[in-house]
Amino acid sequence: MIPGPLFLYTVSEALHRRHWVGLKIALGHLMLEACFVAVVLVGLREWLASAAFHAVVNWVGGLGLIIMGALILMQVRRLSLARHAEVSFRWGPWVGGACFSLASPGFLIWWATIGASVVLQGLLAGLAGLALVLLGHALADLAWHWFVAFSVERGKASCSDRTYRVLMTGLAFWLIVLGAGLPFRP
Numbered sequence: 001m002i003p004g005p006l007f008l009y010t011v012s013e014a015l016h017r018r019h020w021v022g023l024k025i026a027l028g029h030l031m032l033e034a035c036f037v038a039v040v041l042v043g044l045r046e047w048l049a050s051a052a053f054h055a056v057v058n059w060v061g062g063l064g065l066i067i068m069g070a071l072i073l074m075q076v077r078r079l080s081l082a083r084h085a086e087v088s089f090r091w092g093p094w095v096g097g098a099c100f101s102l103a104s105p106g107f108l109i110w111w112a113t114i115g116a117s118v119v120l121q122g123l124l125a126g127l128a129g130l131a132l133v134l135l136g137h138a139l140a141d142l143a144w145h146w147f148v149a150f151s152v153e154r155g156k157a158s159c160s161d162r163t164y165r166v167l168m169t170g171l172a173f174w175l176i177v178l179g180a181g182l183p184f185r186p
Contacts, residue, residue: 004104004178005068007148008171009096014149015081015156015164021093022149026142028097033141036111037134040119048112057112058183061105065179068103072172079168080161097145105182 006029013021039048047053091099101107122133159167 004065004106004175006097006100006104006107008068008072008175009100010145010148011152013093013096014152017093017149019146019150019153022145022147023142024093025097025100025149026145028094028099029101029141029145030097030138031094032098032101032107033111033115033137036115037119040111040116041123048108048116053112054109055183057105057108061103061108062179062182064103065105065175065182067179069172069175069179072168072175076165076169076172079165081156081159081164 006025010022010025013025036048118133118137119130122130125132156164
């Protein structure tokens, strides 16, 4: 639920497609998460939790958020709810769900800490415990991204282009602020 690249991508896609795009984005996100679950299960949790890995994620992720915010600010005057986006992610929502997840430093940090811990705790209860943890997590991701897309699709009729531009400007500045502060997190 971190307001980062994946959330912004979900909102952007929902403005120009049907609400079912949220489920496709979530499935792409879940495919990437399956890779991280595999990394945790084969014992690379220590690598994910290392200070060096966190430093690289923080700096690269911070720079990515700043660039994404700046790109949105450069395009904000041309944004309109009445027409399709001029620049689209050409590989579709499934790949977009994975790519924009990977672009989010919060995603990597979550899997290096909380996610890895939750997976290992589920495994302590056996394969059934692991399956229940993963199923619950997957259902939560699917529900969240569908809800966001559904809300955006239904709400865009009552949103003017001016309101949309103000909202996107606010989100762009928020991404820049998050990006600027990320490299300095412990």
